[in-house]
Amino acid sequence: MELCQVGRNTYYIKNATNIGIYQIDDKNVYLIDTGNDKDAGKKILKIVEEQGWTVKGIINTHSNADHIGGNKVIQDRTNAPAFANCVETAFIKYPILEPSFLYGGYPMKELRNKFLLAKESNVTSIEQLPKGLEYFSLKGHFFDMIGIKTSDDVYFLADALFSEETIRKYHVSFIYDVKEFLNTLNFLDTLDGKFYIPSHCEATNDISSLIMINRNKVQEVMDKIYNACKKEMTFEEILKYIFDEYHLTMNVNQYVLIGSTIKSYLSYLVDENKLDYEFQENKMIWRRN
Numbered sequence: 577m578e579l580c581q582v583g584r585n586t587y588y589i590k591n592a593t594n595i596g597i598y599q600i601d602d603k604n605v606y607l608i609d610t611g612n613d614k615d616a617g618k619k620i621l622k623i624v625e626e627q628g629w630t631v632k633g634i635i636n637t638h639s640n641a642d643h644i645g646g647n648k649v650i651q652d653r654t655n656a657p658a659f660a661n662c663v664e665t666a667f668i669k670y671p672i673l674e675p676s677f678l679y680g681g682y683p684m685k686e687l688r689n690k691f692l693l694a695k696e697s698n699v700t701s702i703e704q705l706p707k708g709l710e711y712f713s714l715k716g717h718f719f720d721m722i723g724i725k726t727s728d729d730v731y732f733l734a735d736a737l738f739s740e741e742t743i744r745k746y747h748v749s750f751i752y753d754v755k756e757f758l759n760t761l762n763f764l765d766t767l768d769g770k771f772y773i774p775s776h777c778e779a780t781n782d783i784s785s786l787i788m789i790n791r792n793k794v795q796e797v798m799d800k801i802y803n804a805c806k807k808e809m810t811f812e813e814i815l816k817y818i819f820d821e822y823h824l825t826m827n828v829n830q831y832v833l834i835g836s837t838i839k840s841y842l843s844y845l846v847d848e849n850k851l852d853y854e855f856q857e858n859k860m861i862w863r864r865n
Contacts, residue, residue: 577619579627582771582779583728585708593642593775595620596635596724596732600706604632607656608724608732609775610646613690617646621653634658635711636699637734638721639667641674641690643775647697659702661711662720668699678832686828716757717750729770736760737786739777743793747822748834754794754844761791801841805851808863814838 578590579597588608589595593616596608605624610617624631631654636644639660647658647668660668667673675683675692683692702711708727715721717735724732738749751757764787773779777786797818804817815838819826824834842862845851852865 577623579623580779582773583726583730586726586728586730588732588773588779589620589623591616594732594773594779596726596773597624597629598706598709598724598726599629600632600708603628603630605629606633606635606706606709607631607650608635609637609643609734610634610650612642613645614649614695617649620646621650630654631656633706635702635705635709635724636660636664636668637714637723637732637775638718639664639671639674640718640735641671641692641694643734644668644671644697645690645694647699648695651697658697658699659705660699660720661702661713661722664718664720665699665701667719668694668697671696675832678836683832684828687832689829691829692832714760714763716753716755716760718752725769731767731769731772733764733772733774733783735775736764737774737777737783737790738793739774740786740789742776743789746824747793748797748818748824748837749793750833751794751837751840754798754840755847758791758794761787798841798845801838802845802850802864805862805864808856808861810859810861811835811839811842814842814862 579587581587585599587597591611593609593611595611598606631650633656636658671694675687679687710725711722714723714734714736721734723734771781772783800821804814815835849865851862853860853862
């Protein structure tokens with residue numbers, strides 16, 4: 577982990593999940609997300625303490641385990657409150673909801689891992705942030721995800737954008753609501769900040785090309801699903817088709833993450849009247865309209 581200063585009061589820690597830090601006075605800071613697990617939380621605390629700071633509060637952009645995993649250890653040591661938006665608070669309080677939602681039932685032990693199941697932590701609904709911080713909606717990737725703007729005109733963008741490297745490697749990134757994800761990309765196009773910090777990308781002063789890469793990949797995946805449904809297919813057949821098309825290897829984590837995403841694409845295409853479904857011999861069949 578490396579601490580980087582990007583404004584008078586704004587810092588971030590380079591990490592697999594970038595961690596935001598905003599200094600509200602000489603001694604106190606707010607964190608923006610806490611990483612994947614207790615080890616990440618301990619490392620964040622070490623960096624904070626080395627600067628002579630105290631964690632005054634935690635803002636969770638959303639409830640995915642890799643963004644809240646350090647909450648518990650940080651709260652245990654500092655008693656700092658955590659804040660999140662709407663539905664995200666329920667997932668943080670009751671983290672079993674994440675693997676349960678992704679799997680669509682009680683998750684088997686292989687899904688009850690630190691990548692999908694964080695330790696529960698205390699959280700309250702976000703209402704008013706300290707002076708110098710603003711939050712804004714970034715729906716799409718997850719239910720009620722938010723971004724944070726600091727007084728230094730730095731934007732923390734959570735998982736609203738996926739890196740070019742990730743897109744090239746995995747092609748299908750997790751999306752809960754395709755329509756809202758595309759709306760969020762359109763919103764990001766309107767921003768005019770000094771610096772942008774997506775959670776899993778390099779920090780940058782220009783996100784225009786990254787927005788385009790994300791938008792194009794969503795359209796590409798959508799087209800592949802639509803083309804696959806020129807013949808009648810079950811969900812499992814569509815999922816296999818996408819894995820085969822992108823030369824991906826199935827495992828239980830990918831099954832639930834990509835599987836859930838493909839279902840979201842199917843819902844979007846049905847809502848857009850491009851696909852339809854029916855039940856044949858107790859099988860749900862997808863086809864073009």
